[in-house]
Amino acid sequence: xxxxxxxxxxxxxxxxxxxxxxxxxxxxxxxxxxxxxxxxxxxxxxxxxxxxxxxxxxxxxxxxxxxxxxxxxxxxxxxxxxxxxxxxxxxxxxxxxxxxxxxxxxxxxxxxxxxxxxxxxxxxxxxxxxxxxxxxxxxxxxxxxxxxxxxxxxxxxxxxxxxxxxxxxxxxxxxxxxxxxxxxxxxxxxxxxxxxxx
Numbered sequence: 001x002x003x004x005x006x007x008x009x010x011x012x013x014x015x016x017x018x019x020x021x022x023x024x025x026x027x028x029x030x031x032x033x034x035x036x037x038x039x040x041x042x043x044x045x046x047x048x049x050x051x052x053x054x055x056x057x058x059x060x061x062x063x064x065x066x067x068x069x070x071x072x073x074x075x076x077x078x079x080x081x082x083x084x085x086x087x088x089x090x091x092x093x094x095x096x097x098x099x100x101x102x103x104x105x106x107x108x109x110x111x112x113x114x115x116x117x118x119x120x121x122x123x124x125x126x127x128x129x130x131x132x133x134x135x136x137x138x139x140x141x142x143x144x145x146x147x148x149x150x151x152x153x154x155x156x157x158x159x160x161x162x163x164x165x166x167x168x169x170x171x172x173x174x175x176x177x178x179x180x181x182x183x184x185x186x187x188x189x190x191x192x193x194x195x196x197x198x
Contacts, residue, residue: 018068021179022080022189024129025060026094026122028150032169033059036096036113039164040152043099043111051111051155058186059150060177061094063126064133065142072178076138081190083132084176090196091172092121096150100161107156112149113167119148122171125194129174 028036033056040053066080095118102110126146133140150167176190 018070019181020069020072021181022066022069022072022076023177023179024063024066024080024084025175025177026063026171027060027173027175028167028169030056032167033057035165035167036150036152039099039113039167040111043152043159043164047157047159049111049153049155049157049159051153053153054151058184059152060175061122061148061150062142063129063174064140066133066138067141068181077178077189079136079138080133080176083129083136083138084174084190084192087129087132087174087192087194088196089125089128089194091170091194092125093168093170094119094122094148095166095168096148097163097166098161099152099159099164101155101157101159102149104154108154109156109158110149110151111153111155111157111159112151113164114147114149114161118168122148125171 036059037053037056043049044053066076094115096113096115098114100112100114102112104110123146130140130144172194174192174194175188178187178189
């Protein structure tokens with residue numbers, strides 16, 4: 001069953017206020033997460049940003065945003081878990097070497113790390129994951145177009161793209177995350193190692 005299934009509130013009506021987010025992610029290893037945090041701190045000093053960076057355990061690349069819901073739909077979670085379990089791919093390298101502000105709410109623009117050609121493996125893996133979800137009947141909220149990035153912090157400043165010291169790591173697992181919206185809390189629902197032929 002896909003994401004189109006209606007989530008009902010206590011009175012039997014669809015809830016208009018999402019409380020839960022479901023997404024697949026690539027998480028940096030501890031060394032890379034610390035390097036990302038250092039990049040965030042350098043950028044804050046360089047650009048006079050007052051906002052604090054995200055915690056290191058929250059740094060990630062969102063591969064596919066499956067959806068926002070008022071209560072997690074069991075069928076969508078089950079379908080997503082099956083896709084994760086059946087995903088077969090070798091580990092791959094990623095490099096993020098630029099930073100910039102994305103558009104967003106005036107007081108909450110994402111300031112992010114981005115990359116270029118060194119993200120070809122990530123792009124290919126994400127496309128394969130997308131195809132698997134569609135075949136499983138899950139209709140992600142994410143579009144097929146993909147701009148890989150790691151959000152460092154949120155701030156009103158609009159900072160143009162500029163080079164930063166490259167941050168590299170090997171993506172060796174796929175993670176399914178349940179985010180409790182408004183509580184800055186991540187619950188890992190599944191982790192699968194990337195092993196060719198698994």
